[in-house]
Amino acid sequence: MKALVYQKFGDTNVLQTIEEPKPSVQSNQVLIKIKAVSINPLDWKIRKGEMKLMSGSTFPKHTGVDFAGIIEDTGASVTNFKKGDEVFGVVKNNMKEGALAEYVAVPSTLVWKKPIQINFVQAASIPIVGAAAVTTLQKMGSINAQSEILINGATGGFGMFLLQLLKQKQAKITAVTSTKALDFAKKWGADVVIDYTKENVLSQKKTYDTVIDLSGKMGYINAKQLMKPKALFINPTPKPVEIITSFFKNLFTGKKHIAMLSNPSTDNMDVLLNAVDNGLQIEVSKIFSFVQSKEAYQYAEQGRYIGKVAVEFN
Template sequence: MKAIAYQKFGNTDVLQTVEEPKPVIRANEVLVKVKAVSINPMDWKIRKGEMKLMSGSTFPRHTGVDFAGVIEDTGAAVTNFKKGDEIFGVVKNNMKDGALAEYVAVPVTNVWKKPANISFAQAASIPIVGAAAVTALEKMGNINAKSHILVNGATGGFGMFLLQLLKQKKANVTAVASTKAVDLAKKWGADTVVDYTTENVLALQKNYDIIIDLSGKLGYTNARQIMKPKSLFLNPTPRPIEIPTSLFKNLFTGKKHLVMLSQASSKNMEVLLNAVSKGLQIEVSKVFPFTQSMEAYQYAERGGVIGKVAIEIN
């Protein structure tokens, strides 16, 4: 089978199309004929070696974490799926495995039935950023119409899910986005949209109960300027040093800095599938063919993507 792999850390030019044996499944696994893979920032952070403490440094390595496809075969212990089922899921180990190939073998606990009313590219876009959005919602606690929430970098994949989930909670949401994404941010549920190309959210003299920095460009130090005395800063893209230091600093301030880590699970997929059934929109702004996988990553890594970018495999 064809797969995308790389033999050293680096930029997109290290990605290669290679021939590999089709995976052999274990009793609790399913073999999936991959139809689509979505791109996440995690992919290139791992590929560039930024996460080698967690991912290790062995090669060859593969890329792509979440995918959608059709079950080709099931292990002896699998009873809830059969050949031909359309599913979406995540690879076994986010840091070491990759789904950007013609076939992938994963534990049956890592896949879920694909809703019939969405495409493979849309389904492949759900797990990583969708799980992060559900986790963020849980970390925010009891929010309602009186909760003033700022979402910085609001119209990427993570923001797309989060804005729509926040709308269901009736929270008062301010989204920071680019000019081209203003209308979508409003459509997804933002009450107010700050166009960062013409306005600085720090200069608007408005304070928030919760700030979540999806772009990683605002930072807790800056965010403190527009946080209420008792408020929460959610950080889903922490630097390693921020994980222990945030715990210490939180002892001395009402402006809490919470590092957020998430993982796709059946619990948060149930929340997302329920939301999709109620009309949650999944915007895949650009789809590349498998033969242009390198170009797909180049496009995604330039930033400013609305919704998700996906790669389709015929």
């Protein structure tokens, strides 16, 4: 089978397509013929060596975390899936394994049935950013119509899910995004939109109960001026040092810095599947073929796209 791998850390030029054996299925696994894989910033952070303490430096490495496809085979102990089921899911170890291949074998606990009302590309876009959005809501605690929330960088994949889930709770949402994405931010639930190309959000006088920095460009130091005395700053892409320092800083300040980590699980997929049943919108702004995988990453790493970017297998 064909698979996308890299033999050293680096930019998109290290990516290459190779032939390797189709994976065998262990008793607790399912073998999936891949139909689509979505692209996440985590992919290139690992590939560039930014997370080598966790990923290690053994090569070759595969890439791509969340996928959708059709079950080709099941292990002896798997009873909840059968050949032909349309599913979506994640690889077990996103630091070492990858979904950008014609087939993957993963534990059946990391796979969920694809809703019939969405296509494979949309389903592949759910797990990583969807789980992060659900985890964000959990970190925020009680959310109601009086909750005032600022989302910086609000219309990528993470923001797309988060805006819609927050709107279900009737929160008052201010979204910071680009000119071309303003209408999407409004459609997904923002009450107020700020075009960062025309206005610096840090120049406004308003303060919020929660500030969520999805762009990774604001930072806690800047966000503090936008936070109420007992507000939360949620950082979903923390550097290792921030995970440690935020814990100690939070002991001495009312303005908390939450360095958030998340993983797809059955509980947060249940929340997301219920949201899909209730009309959750999943925008995939650009789709590439497998032979264009390198171009897909080049495009995604430039940023400023709306929703998700994905690779589709013909």
